[in-house]
Amino acid sequence: MLSVKEQVRKWLEDGKIDIFIGYREFEGHPIPYFFTRENVEELDSFVESGLRYPLEKLATRLSKLHPEKKIGLLARDCNQRALNVLYIWNQLNPENIKTIILNCCPSSLKDRADCSYLKRQEVGTYKKEVGIDNNISIEELKKREVDDRWNRWIYEFQKCIKCYGCREICPVCFCKECSLEDPELISPGNIPPEVPIFHLVRAVHMAGRCIDCGLCEEVCPMDIPLRLLYRMINDIVIKLFDYKTGVSMEQSPFNILGEEVKLEPKSL
């Protein structure tokens, strides 16, 4: 079996792909890199990288500029789920994408696993006391009283500095117009952004879209437990529609138009 490096080299040389998005070591930092036939010698510094960047988001951007190019991609479980979502929402053409699967979930059957999520950050005592432990499970959180949970979420949301990092890093955020910038929904110029509307608007839009990669939470400067929030939203999607986002190329229930809804217009 070929190593990842050799496989990429072969694909590039055989013309199976035009570009491969992986990682390269640069002055001690693993950073995303675009490998092509022209710079194939750079594969010497190729690394699998324990750190994660939204490579599929780079691929989406690239394919908008060059729709005909064949793109290779280093893919963990989360990248593959994101790719499935991007395929069904017509952001990427599956025929133009080839992936190399990477070890990410730890198992005794594997030599090692690479994922920045494996080293979870310890949550401080104050946050545990008044906020939400980012490492807690939905079941554990739901054991708390509704009022207590509400207060804890509000504590988390009001820390937000409105950096839009969660949206910017999100591999499945591709809308041309974003509700988070709609002045009718969220009044501009306030920090923190309207609590809890800002986060709930994003949460609702993550239903059937979020692939639970956790990049948003990793990138949040205020440590808001965003992964948990979107997990709770998608828990509802699983219960209502029996739809697991990104595990297959099945259409999202939110992408299927049902019967026409006839509502009588009401006078104001």
Place this chain on the structure above:
Amino acid sequence: MDCRIVPSVCSYCGTGCGVLFVVMDGNIVGTLPLKSHPVNEGKLCIKGWNLHEYIISEKRLKSPLIKTDGVFKEVSWDEALKRAASRLKDIIEKYGPDSVGVLASAKITNEENYLIQKFARAAIGTNNVDHCARL
């Protein structure tokens, strides 16, 4: 098809967060946080996330301008520097060196900031040096 990821340091404030510029076909199209950077550990504020925007901003000046008769006119660097030097000289002669103040910037390097304060103190002769981060 020339695509690159270029590591850099955010120039918006003095914190020094590590960033990655996304460059596609020679155009800088986005900014990502550098996950392994010891300062920001993969996080950025809203300014950092939009760092690429001021580089490609339409409003960015690309050459020096001199205002003549109320209108800005493009001039060469030599002409602009000559004009600035002679006007500064006039002002210092007439009103003294403390009539001049110098504002340094977070968007330039440490070394450039050093030179600015040196210029203020040694060339102009004033301690009126301040920094945009105090605004």
